[in-house]
Amino acid sequence: MRFLKMDLRAATIAAALTASLGLAAAPAEAKVDGDTIILGSAISLTGKYSTNGIHAQNGYELGVKVINDNGGVVVGGKSYKLKIVYYDDESTPARGAQLAERLISQDGVKYMLGPYSSGLTKAIAPVTEKYKIPMVEAEGASRSLFTQGYRYLFAVLSTSEQYLASSIELAAEIAKKNGKKPSDVKVAMAFENDPFSLDVRAGVVDDAKKFGMKIVIDDKLPRDLSDMTSTLTKVKALKPDLLVISGHSKGAATAARQIAELKISTPMIAMTHCEAAKIISKFGAGATEGILCPTQWAETLSYKDDLFGTAAEYDALFKKSFEGYKNVPYQAAQATAAVMVWKDAFERANSFDSEALRDAIADTDMNTFYGGIKFSPAGNNVAKPMVLRQIQDGNLNVVAPLKWASSEARHPRQPKY
């Protein structure tokens, strides 16, 4: 009897285990639930990247809403709605990777959208690669993401080495216009010692080398940057023609403030993240006059598509849809573009098979309000250039590339300190 009891207990446990396994297996079919296609994303809703994480989430949501309102995604003659399942990665890479694993293996998500930042994307890409799940990402620009031979990773944004390279080209053009040789241009560089900024630096160094420019300062800034006095004193001493800086928002805020305080007179200054650091409103139009700021996207560009219309129309729609935005951050625009890539791929592949979808994404060639999207074999977008804007009388005006420029670059910059 006792043995029988034990057997019964064992059987019950076995049955329970089988049932739970069955339950766990069930959601694996959840990639398409009725007439809804489910996309997944682990994204920073809390923690140090939460500001941009939420911008990106808003971008995704607007993409989904507009696509669903305009007939959804048509696969095999039937219209499907899009839905995104989010998890909060708390801005930590390890958590991001864990949640990507959970989305894929537990929740059965077969179509991924990226997280925020290169670091998180780097953590998640090996997971999506392992399960052969295509991921369209919009917020990881680091060059190193596209040198690993990943097959299932696609990025709609321009990679980081292009961020400030355009400023070197502009400096060369201006030098030529002023009757000087581009190789006479002296460049000072100050980059944060993190993967993103070092990629930006690599792009600058490559371009400077191309023109034979001389790099007179090559400083790496610490991660907890709050004082650039020593670097800027060097700038005062060596009087370069171009100063390029990249160190996320804090780098831009520190640099903009101390450039004004120390009255740096370099004729051309370019830095990343001007907009995120809100340098114009923080330090005034006079102090920031003439600073060049690269951006992935601007609402004044003449890009357009059938779904959102022009960049300006997207800008207006976004502001109407989400409260509290005076400017639409490019992080949101590119997130929307990533959702558009998925819609396009589903319709061209006409299938839910992830391998067919991966191939369809790889063949993407579309124009959007965010710019052209066409992926290189490495997965980065090669159809969209980086845009350079200049602070002119307190406004950010597009000055390069010339094709999309709305005003002419002012040189030398004439700040009022």
Added chain:
Amino acid sequence: MLDNISILLQAPIFAVDLLVQGLLIGGIFVLAAYGLALVWGVMNVKNLAQGDMVILGGYVAYQCTLWGIHPILALPIAFVVLFVLGWGVYATIIRRVVDRDMFTSLLATFGLSLLIQQALNLRFGPEVKIAEAGFGTFDIGDLSIPAIRFVGLGLAAILAICIVLFMRNSRMGQAIRATSQDPRAARVLGINTDQVYAFTYALNAAICGAAGVLVAMIWNIQPFYGLVHSIRAFIIVTAAGLGNLPGVIVAGFGLGVWENYSGFIFGAEFAVAAVVGLLVVVLMVRLFQMYRLRQVVR
């Protein structure tokens, strides 16, 4: 590196620039380090949340600017707010670890540091913030020095003098000094050491808060920036030697100057490394001094 040294030799004005800028920021380092020396010396608590309290003070200044209060006026506000908060922290956390071994106090203050960081992140978000005082720049010959740095040094000096006078002349100051010399004897003589500890910790928090206001006016603040300020304070106190107030002042100013020079010569990425390197040298010199001392005693 040699190029950079040659700039300083060819145009000594930049050497002067770095020296002045370094001295001006050194004053703020001294404040936070003095607070740490106080808590360390009196209570034997290594406060890992030191830098986070500085940042917290900075956010008080930032919040005041949002309310339209000038950041200079935020200094007394931050002092009082952090004093009250420091007392609360002592009563809830520090009191329980003050007699325990070193690791307990390290762990407790590390936890406190995380708590402050996350609370600030939750309230103010992860972006860097500043409390703009709008004082412009002083031009002295070829030198351009932000006026706020002079103001910061002046305020730090006034505060430091007040604290020193308080420690020397007030009843509580005497009690603090007595407790730091021998807590048991102080207790026997009727000093309420628990209250002394609470006051000391609260005073340290208040000093940090004031330093934070200066940091927010001169540089910028972010919820996770506390660590650098903690490290600086620890380095200064270690280099100065415990209980050595003039040492803290010299080490604080020296650190400010050394950071600027090493940032200039070796590049900004090595500024902190150079500071830690200097600490190693100081500790080694101390060690040899002690060897000699021991031989004499023997």
